[in-house]
Amino acid sequence: MFKTYKNSTKLSDSTMSLAERQASQRELERLKKMIIAGSDVAQELALVIEQLRRSASNAENQKVFATIDENFSWLHDFLGQGIGLTVGKYDILAGNAQAGIAYIESIADKQLISSYVIEPLLTKKVDSNIRLDNLLNFIQLESIYIHTTSNYIMTKIVESLLNGDAVLFINGLQEALVIGSRKIEKRSIEKPDNEGTVLASLESFTDDLETNCSMVIKRLPITTLCFEAFTQGELSRTKLKLVWLEGIANEKVIEEVERRIKKINVDNLDGVGNLAELIEDKPLSIFPKYRQTQRPDVVAKALTEGHFAVLCNNSPFAFFAPITLWDNFKTMDDYAERVTSSSYLRLVRYVAFAIAVLVSPVYLSFVTYNHIVVPQSLAVNISTGREGVPFPSGIELVMMTLAISIIREASLRIPGSVGYFIGTLAAVVIGQAAVTAGYVSTSIIIVVAVSEISSFAISTTTLVYTTRLINYFFITLASVLGMFGLINGMIIVMWYVVSLESFGVPYLYPLIPFDLEGMKDTFVRLAVLKKRLRLLAPFNRYRIGPEGNSGKRE
Amino acid sequence: MLENIKLTREQTFFLIFICALGNIVYTHTWIDDEADRAAWVAALAGILLVTPFAVWMLYLGENYPEKNLLDIVEDGLGKFPGGIVSCVYILINVAVAVAILNLFTELIKSVFLPKTPVGVIMLILVLVAVSIISSGLKAFSRTAELLTGLGLANFFFSFVFSVPKYFHTEYIFPVFDTSWLGFIKGTLFMTGAASECLLLIMIIVRFIPDPGKHCLWVVTGLVFCAVVFSAAILVIMAMLSPELAKRIAFGGVNAARIIQVGEFIRGLEVFIFITYQFIAIGKISVCLYCGWTAVQKILHNIKPWLSLAALSSVVLALSFWLNSYNKAYQLAVVLGTYILLPFSILMLLICTILLIVKKKKSDAMDS
Known part of the structure; x- marks a missing residue:
């Protein structure tokens, strides 16, 4: 670059007039000054970034303060006023200690906090000689009979508050008690609108992950039913669960799915469709390579056949895979x-x-x-x-x-x-x-x-x-x-x-590659299949069969 | 594109089936004249006679695991002679593809799309065939499995309507009302024409797991092809008469054309045409795949997509140049009579000699 510049200067020397040369010298000087000024600005910016980084890291590692007011003030600064943070100070345990409770009004259960946290703390009596560091233990064991954990990092406490938990601070203690008080707004279990049946079950999934899991467990109450939980989405922090039946589903497929789910790196994961698209092989394909369903009985049946399923929070659907084209033509009524x-x-x-x-x-x-x-x-x-x-x-x-x-x-x-x-x-x-x-x-x-x-x-x-x-x-x-x-x-x-x-x-299995056993439940349903499909459950194929053979690994 | 797959029984079966059909769908009229009413028997016997050669190839494959016949020749004779053999193999495959492309294009032109330029039809057919083989042998063999099954079902379902009204037993009996010489000539022609499948076996022997043990996969494919094809000739003759059948092209389509049951069942040639198209595309794909494999072998797998494009362009260019049903028919007859089976036998002999030499060498080493 420099050589080119020198050459071009020499060339210009031979072609430019004196006035033009002076003008270009001035321009050059001005540019040099600007570069020097720019480097100063860059240094200042680097300093500011460093300071910001330090303060961010300080905030990340900030421990619980010794006084309730300091904790409340930090929370207000961190969360802002608009979020609806509710705080309150109480003399608890017959005046032996002072406690502060904080929670976000819209997502915490106020009734639960009032009846099962504040009221017992106000009415319970404690030996006045109890040491301050034993106080949290006492409260956990003797006063509050709902799920609690202790924490001393403020950012973690904020995460809990955003999940709907309440936080109990004790004056003089640099540790807080996180109390599970999440208010769960749930839809009741309704009929599956999109997959209506005449003779099969009338339950459908809801938006709540745990409720959906319970519906699957209800249908398969066995120890080999495996759940693996993940939280994905930088902003949405969406909870999802991979479900499969150990010993039936192909373990290599499960490992691959786990690997793909862990690899997901998106800001917002808003449902199973989005998730499936991120983990399937050819997302641009016009044919669905997973089946979305709102029916827990379909998922339970799929699991027994060797498929895996994924349930996702805030989504009334689950999806299961691997599927074939023919799975799109089956309904639960076929089996009823x-x-x-x-x-x-x-x-x-x-x-x-x-x-x-x-x-x-x-x-x-x-x-x-x-x-x-x-x-x-x-x-x-x-x-x-x-x-x-x-x-x-x-x-x-x-x-x-x-x-x-x-x-x-x-x-x-x-x-x-x-x-x-x-x-x-x-x-x-x-x-x-x-x-x-x-x-x-x-x-x-x-x-x-x-x-x-x-x-x-x-x-x-x-x-x-x-x-x-x-x-x-x-x-x-x-x-x-x-x-x-x-x-x-x-x-x-x-x-x-x-x-x-x-x-x-x-995708066309069991027609291509051909599997006679599978064909008995493909275009028509001839009987209850005695064996699972070879490519879906390669290690445990017997569904029903000779006595004592059922469920055994081949 | 070197693949490491193993074909299943069904895939091998249907690939052999579709590959043995090929040009004989059009050139069977060549034997109708010689074998007369026994043409369907000659077709049956002719295709069955290919079986020993197919089994021989599988036996060779058993002794050279993970190698096709072109690899065996190159390993035994050296690169240059092996290259020449591969070039001949490519030329034969191109010739077969050009013949079937012209024969099928003429069928479309004369029956369905008289005003559409021949070049457009050929280009579309080659593009579809290239798409199918571009995704590899696994997807191609699965496609062949599906298309052949559907094509067969379609063919015989359409002809079911002919049975009560148009099936004349007097056109079939007496079956052997022909000379022995004519029958033998017809049978031998059929053997030569059906030897197209040997070109594919030379390549896929590498992908058949334990080929010696699974030779029945290929044998059943050939037997099935013999039965189905002779049944098709029988139906065509029973509907049109042997005299008419040997004089007109596209026997199946023309036989279907005369079927009319009531007011609504008519124009079945449109449906029979589906089977013809499946066979044509399947066969062109097979020829391109075989040729492509040999080209890659010569070029040491450099730029496979470019070699496929070049090969398909050659097929297309030669088809444009030929552009005649009669010339294509003549080409198919010449291939069936003088080239396909002799070339296959030559390959088998070379490979067998190489095998014997190899075994003798290893015996000498052991002793």
Whole structure:
């Protein structure tokens, strides 16, 4: 750099006039001064940063003060006034000591603090000769009968306050008692709205992690049910639990999931969907490689089959993996109904999936390229319906499919009964008006409606959106190249699906790779499986079988 | 892209099945003239005759674990002769791919998309095939498994509608109303044409676990292919008559075209076409995969994606250049009659001699 500068100066010497040279010298001087001034500013900034760092580290290691007032004042400074910190000083244990209680009003249980902390402390008597350092022990053992821990680092105490705990300071003691007083606002256990069943359980997960865990434990009250807790999210500090059945789930998969969860480094983790996206293999894939569910019975069943599940605080859903494509077509009703009925219903779901994906592109390819397939009477009806429609069939189909998706999204967002009203208005009235006005043909409305309704017969919501995306892809190919394009699209989708894996399990398993035992509960449900799937639970495959064999490791 | 995978029984079975089908889907009319009503028997016997060669290859693979036949030749004869053999292998695969690409494109053009330029259709087919093999043999073999199963189900389900009305037993019997010479010529042609599958076995023998022990995986694939293909010829002949069957191309599509049950079941050629497309894409993918493996071997695995792109471009360019159903048909017949089986036998002989030499050397070392 320096050499270049020197060379350029020499060159300028030969070309510049004297006045220009002086001007450039002045400019150079000015730049030098600015650089010197800049380095001074940088030094000052470094000093300020160092001071800030020290003060931050001091705050991190700040111990509990000896006086209650100092503690209260520090907490007020640290948390600010707006958070709702409530403090109070009391002469406790018949006037033998002075205590201060602090808690955040919105998240702590005031009734509990008043009845089970302050009242016993005020009424309880203590030997006046008790030493100050034994006082906290006495209070823990004799006065307060709820969960308490002692702590002497102020930042830790602040964390506890933010979790809803109350903190008890004693004048003269540089240690505080953290009292579990979190006010838990819980939704009651409700019916699973998104996964309705007729004969199966009517419980669904809530937003509370512990309640959700209790629902799983209720269904699998065994010692091999394992939970591993994690806290992730720099800002959200979201609690989550990895659940699996020891001896059944593939331990390598569990280790890998643990590793991936520990590796997560995000500021906000707001639910299981977000979490699953962070730990799955190909997050951009259009096919779901995990299944979200709000049903504890589904999770319990999945665990017994060798899957793992993850429960997350503030999320009424759990997800389980590894899954295959076929898991998206199973419901708990399949196992509550008779074998024949459940097999029939499952086949209906597969047919619905095929219709959702294929009916509109097949219609398009038949009416635009391969007319021979369409019977004469039907062809006449279709062409009569299309009379006066200004758009080609392909454009018409894309427009209507998009319109239906918009109506569905809009009716989901519009609150309550208005949503149903708007949905009906849009679908029936506008649809009818569009046909009458000649903007779209009747047959297109029928095809799009059948496709859209069929997509909702699939058991998981995530796959519903997948069907819509594939549908658009197929419509595009069919409109450009007819049946040839559509078949190419099908081949590409099939190739894509077979190359997918969910935590090491091929996505089309047990069809590909083929596993006869697994096929008994894939397209139809023939019987209760005697063995678990080879790739899901490789070391413990017997579910039922010869006496004494059940549950044994192979 | 060197892979370290092991094929499953089903994957091997379906890969062999789809690979043995290939060009014979179109060139079977060549034997209809010679074998006449016994064409389906000749097809059955012809494909079954490939079995000993396939088993021979698996036996060689058993003795050279983790190696394909091209590796064995190179190790035994040296780099330069091995390279020449690999080049010939690549050329044969390119020729097979060019033939099937032209044959299938002509089918689409004459029946479904008469106004679409041939180049567009060929380009799409090659792109799909390249996509499939680009993700490796594991995904490709799984795709082949799925596509073959669906294609077969589709083919026979469509022809179920023909059974009561269009199936004429008088077109089938008497079966052996032909000369022995004609029958033998037909059978031998079928053996040569179905030898396309030997090109794949030369490569995948490395990926079949314990190939000698699992030779039944390949044998059942070939037997199944023989039964299915001869059944397809039988159905086509029973519907169209042997005289018509040997004179028209795309027998399956044309046979399906005449099926009409009531007002609503018609135009089944559109559905039969699905099976043809599955076979064409599967076969083009197999040829590209085999050729790509050999190219990588010659180039020592340098820039595999570039070599795949180059190979597929060559296939595409030659297909554009050929651009004729008749020439492609002739090419397929020449390949089936004079090239595929002789080349496979030559490879087998070289590898066997190398094996014997190797065993003698090791015996001498031991003694």
